[in-house]
Amino acid sequence: MSAPDTEPSLGGLLRHMRVAVAAFAALLVGLGAIVVLGVVAPSSASSVIMLVLLAAMVATVLLFSMEVPQEPPLTRFFSGLGFAWVAILVGMTLLDYFTR
Amino acid sequence: MSTSERAFRDPAPAPATIGRPPDYLHESHTLRSWFLTTDHKRIALLYLAAITAFFVVGAIAAGLIRLSLVVPNGEIFTNDTYNKIFTVHGVVMVWFFLIPSIPATFGNFLIPLMIGARDLAFPRLNLLSWYIFVGGALFTLADLIIGGVDTGWTFYAPFSTTFSNTYVIPALIGVIIVGFSSILTGLNFVVTIHAMRAPGMTWFRMPIFVWTHYATSLIFLLATPVITIALILLLMERAFGIGVFDPALGGDPVLFEHLFWFYSHPAVYIMVLPGMGVISEIVPAFAQKRIFGYRFIAYATIGLASITFVVWGHHMFVNGIGTGAAVVFSVLSFAVAVPSAVKVYNWTATIYKGRIRLQTPMLYAMGYIGLFVLGGLTGLFLATLAIDEHVHGTYFVVAHFHYIMVGGTMLAFLGGLHFWWPKFTGRLYPEAWGRISAFLIFIGFNVTFFPQFLLGYLGMPRRYHDYPPEFQLLNILSSAGATILAAGYLFPMVYLIWSLWFGERASANPWGARGLEWTTPSPPPAHNFARQPIVDFEPYAYPDPPADDDGAAHVG
Amino acid sequence: MTTARRMSASVAAPEGVGIEVAEQFADATQQRHAAQLGMWAWLLTELLLFAGLFLCAAVLHVTHPAAVARAARHLKVWIGAANTAVLICSSLTMTGAITASRHGWRRWMLRCLLATAALGTLFLLLKGFEYYQDYLEHMTPFLDRPYALAGEPATRLYIDLYFLTTALHALHLTTGVAILLGMTWIARKPRFLHRHQNWIEVYGLYWHFIDLIWIMVFTLIYVVPR
Ligand code: HEM
Ligand SMILES: [Cu+2]
Numbered sequence: 001m002s003a004p005d006t007e008p009s010l011g012g013l014l015r016h017m018r019v020a021v022a023a024f025a026a027l028l029v030g031l032g033a034i035v036v037l038g039v040v041a042p043s044s045a046s047s048v049i050m051l052v053l054l055a056a057m058v059a060t061v062l063l064f065s066m067e068v069p070q071e072p073p074l075t076r077f078f079s080g081l082g083f084a085w086v087a088i089l090v091g092m093t094l095l096d097y098f099t100r
Numbered sequence: 101m102s103t104s105e106r107a108f109r110d111p112a113p114a115p116a117t118i119g120r121p122p123d124y125l126h127e128s129h130t131l132r133s134w135f136l137t138t139d140h141k142r143i144a145l146l147y148l149a150a151i152t153a154f155f156v157v158g159a160i161a162a163g164l165i166r167l168s169l170v171v172p173n174g175e176i177f178t179n180d181t182y183n184k185i186f187t188v189h190g191v192v193m194v195w196f197f198l199i200p201s202i203p204a205t206f207g208n209f210l211i212p213l214m215i216g217a218r219d220l221a222f223p224r225l226n227l228l229s230w231y232i233f234v235g236g237a238l239f240t241l242a243d244l245i246i247g248g249v250d251t252g253w254t255f256y257a258p259f260s261t262t263f264s265n266t267y268v269i270p271a272l273i274g275v276i277i278v279g280f281s282s283i284l285t286g287l288n289f290v291v292t293i294h295a296m297r298a299p300g301m302t303w304f305r306m307p308i309f310v311w312t313h314y315a316t317s318l319i320f321l322l323a324t325p326v327i328t329i330a331l332i333l334l335l336m337e338r339a340f341g342i343g344v345f346d347p348a349l350g351g352d353p354v355l356f357e358h359l360f361w362f363y364s365h366p367a368v369y370i371m372v373l374p375g376m377g378v379i380s381e382i383v384p385a386f387a388q389k390r391i392f393g394y395r396f397i398a399y400a401t402i403g404l405a406s407i408t409f410v411v412w413g414h415h416m417f418v419n420g421i422g423t424g425a426a427v428v429f430s431v432l433s434f435a436v437a438v439p440s441a442v443k444v445y446n447w448t449a450t451i452y453k454g455r456i457r458l459q460t461p462m463l464y465a466m467g468y469i470g471l472f473v474l475g476g477l478t479g480l481f482l483a484t485l486a487i488d489e490h491v492h493g494t495y496f497v498v499a500h501f502h503y504i505m506v507g508g509t510m511l512a513f514l515g516g517l518h519f520w521w522p523k524f525t526g527r528l529y530p531e532a533w534g535r536i537s538a539f540l541i542f543i544g545f546n547v548t549f550f551p552q553f554l555l556g557y558l559g560m561p562r563r564y565h566d567y568p569p570e571f572q573l574l575n576i577l578s579s580a581g582a583t584i585l586a587a588g589y590l591f592p593m594v595y596l597i598w599s600l601w602f603g604e605r606a607s608a609n610p611w612g613a614r615g616l617e618w619t620t621p622s623p624p625p626a627h628n629f630a631r632q633p634i635v636d637f638e639p640y641a642y643p644d645p646p647a648d649d650d651g652a653a654h655v656g
Numbered sequence: 657m658t659t660a661r662r663m664s665a666s667v668a669a670p671e672g673v674g675i676e677v678a679e680q681f682a683d684a685t686q687q688r689h690a691a692q693l694g695m696w697a698w699l700l701t702e703l704l705l706f707a708g709l710f711l712c713a714a715v716l717h718v719t720h721p722a723a724v725a726r727a728a729r730h731l732k733v734w735i736g737a738a739n740t741a742v743l744i745c746s747s748l749t750m751t752g753a754i755t756a757s758r759h760g761w762r763r764w765m766l767r768c769l770l771a772t773a774a775l776g777t778l779f780l781l782l783k784g785f786e787y788y789q790d791y792l793e794h795m796t797p798f799l800d801r802p803y804a805l806a807g808e809p810a811t812r813l814y815i816d817l818y819f820l821t822t823a824l825h826a827l828h829l830t831t832g833v834a835i836l837l838g839m840t841w842i843a844r845k846p847r848f849l850h851r852h853q854n855w856i857e858v859y860g861l862y863w864h865f866i867d868l869i870w871i872m873v874f875t876l877i878y879v880v881p882r
Pocket of ligand 1: 369414433440482483484488500509
């Protein structure tokens, strides 16, 4: 039985969540950067930078929130596979539109 | 050799008939025990019943199509009725028969048995996917028959979204629902094959049947969601005017075709890969020989499942896609032929110098190999840009895919049904009838569909029921073939059901085949194995044929 | 065999944390592995489902760049940004629930689960408010009322896509909140963590992923095309 008195304080809980808190902060920074680049001060290079930032945020969620590195190799493979297939879908369809 | 023989017997010290625990069929008899079962074997039989019913509906529609095409001027049905009939045929056969056919029945039944597991990883999910399948499919079927839909199985926009005056919306809803059943089945298989293998059952000890189902399940997972979203987009556009394909607003209907074929080309491998798995079990068993090039077949399976995702554009060559893209899709489509051919060579090499027994399953398997080759080769014609300009949208395409889907998948399905029938039911089917119907189907099939290659090459378009009178002879030939084919299908339906009560009782391994599923009694007990099997043998461990043999002596 | 591997931080769990083995599995490790993998496979399908919508956005962007940019500038980007922040917070609380469940801290787990559900609900409320604003500004072309950008028909395609994408995401979130509340209700029983600790882990994956999808929706639909 997990007796209630063994439960830590909020600080105690957060001490066990250092990685998650760091990821949280990183995601908020990423969001801020995207908003600045896209809404507050857009420039011609913004789109590319935003896509890179998006990729970084996606990686952050996968690696730290969803703990992919702690999963067995197979799950890691699955998470990569999904994005590879999205790339096929989008890439080959756009190939059509760019060669029309 | 000795250890492997021992391991084979180990899991099932085949008990005498008397006093053995009740098998999965006789464990309980209530209706409830069937409709709420979580036993993968019973669910497989539920699927078998459901898809057989859908097959009958699809076949009746096919009969009506062939009936109409006997005369050139389309007198028998009105245009609208004809359109509705071929839509029933296409939707039911593709979505409700071929796609679930082998995986949901044989795959469900056999995967846990073949890898030495007690059940699939998620038994309740398995039952749920049956209900989703039956619910969605019946819903669509009711709509197709009571209301009628005239879009064909492909639901191309903008006809389906804007111009069709038929009941497209319920059909879309039903097909979307059925997609979830595919996804859940695929998910269940992937997890089961990864997580539930018996000790010692390494990847390269799995039967090819399991490999092909693994590849199929990956396609289920990676492709089905895309058709789901494509159909949702159609549905929202037709029902609420919320959509992205409307050309009147500047939308591009070809975008729908991209999404559609991103699923539907891989879906043809959903239909054909499990059949390849069935053939890979039957051929070694009836040649009593180790399968040739096991690893190559396994790799070719995964190869097919991957390449199949990058060729979808070959369905759109004349629909306005970019030339650059068309060339890329054409070249990649040729590449699909390589792993397909690897498999054909491997089966042929397995048969070569084997101790061949030409029983019903083997007859189907040999038919499969021949027809698959024809279907695949004509696929290469179609993948060639210049030829496709000429034959796209003609009966040549119809013949091509029927050679693979009927000549391939359907023969594999029947072959597998006969091969594992003793395991499913504990009874043997009548061999003579089996052979007769296998021959009827092979002949009927070719008479039906070969003329369609000629018709297509001469320029007869698909999906019309009036045609120039000079095509009548070939059309009559095709319709006549369809009656032979129909007889060939009727026989098994009768004698297989007959055998449930009157068939000879089957032993655990009536074919002398290898594989864990043959080590349990026929039919298997509810928990599959009396003891947890431990696998220390290679797959297809058939005894080596005598070295100095010319092989021919054993044929027959 | 793969099953021998470490599945999650809770394998070496404190007393009172574990799972009840279902009959088709040989042991708890196998069951954990299967459940985890099953959820990943499901998430794979979710990714491809949304990928179809992102593909439509990309194609519209290529075929009608000006109309898409104009339409995108009418989206309520600040509400979208606020909502992204809300979901990022909810991911943190979800991780809190997972961490607490691994240590057997039931109260923290329940608190975190409720906080997650509350944040999810906040997201949905903001989303509803956003739709209402769209309505007021005549940005609902499919409704039987004037459309603000009627002069440029292609903008309508993008606005339709925006509604479809965000509504599909909202549907996922609504289901997510419902499951979360149901699970919290079950988890309030003292012995929950003895029997079903991995529910929290598996569900957490879903929640994080819905969050991830939203981050993509926000960036790709609201911001990049502007
Ligand atoms: C060697 C591999 C294959 C190649 C290169 C190939 C190529 C093609 C091509 C290029 C087309 C389009 C023809 C046109 O519409 O102009 C086509 C149509 C089709 N193929 Fe194949 N194919 C192959 C294997 C298969 C398999 C294995 C199946 C099914 C199990 C299949 C089923 C179909 C179907 C259903 C259509 C017509 C779809 C429709 O428009 O309704 N094909 N094939
Ligand atoms: Cu194709």
